[in-house]
Amino acid sequence: MLIREAVVDDWPRIWPFWHLIVAAGETYAWDPDTSEDDARALWMAPGKRVFVAEDASGAVVGSAYVTPNYGGPAADVANAGFMVDPDHAGKGIGRALAEHVLRTAEADGYRAMVFNAVVETNPAVKLWTSLGFSILGTIPDAFAHPTHGRVGLHVMHRSL
Template identity: 80%
Template sequence: MLIREAVAEDWPRIWPFWHRIVAAGETYTWDRDTSEEAARSLWMSPAKRVYVAEDETGAVLASAYVTPNYGGPAARVANAAFMVDPDRGGRGIGRALAEHVLAAAAADGYRAMVFNAVVETNPAVRLWTSLGFTILGTVPDAYDHPRQGRVGLHIMYKAL
């Protein structure tokens, strides 16, 4: 597996799983009906450093971005988002991408990473805690999960 910075031409290979994940409404706070144009603007913004993980055939398996979570004097605290093609889950791709992105964020001078809204029922919570993230708090009943009803949103933190 190769993890590299994304280029504009990667978007058509990211969009199918991005759309599938967001439309499912189980893990991200973005509108389930986000258009492709809006999604591309959100994910591939020039303000973000975007990565892809691809297999030996060049298929994009996952993508992530890193961006400052805050501005000004707090701009060294990163925020990130990660998506693994649901058909490729359970193979360590998310962990490998996360480890790569965390190392790159530290090398870029970020001192910490914060996730502002991790759906508490998201299986990735186990990954984040195994990588050293702590749950700073949970906003109760903040997320309308399509199968589980109202669930909380974790705010998670890791020093880099």
């Protein structure tokens, strides 16, 4: 698997799984009806470092970004987002992207990484904790999950 910086021409290969994941309404606090233009603006915004994971055939099977979570004097705290094509889940792509983003964030001078809204039923919570993230708190009943009903959103943190 190759992880590299994304280019504008990667978006059409990210969008299909981005749309599938967000439309499912299970893991991201973004509108399931987000348009492609709005999705591109969210994921590929200026100031974000965006990455793609390619399999041996060159297919984009995942994507991630890192960006400042705050501005000004707190701009050295990073935020990140991760998506793996569901057709390629369970192959270590999410972990590889996470490790890459954590190394990149540290090399870029970030002191910590924060996730502001991790759905507590998201299987990735196990990945994040295995990579050293801790749950600082949980906002109860903050997310309307399509199958679990109201669930909490974790705020997670890791020093870099």
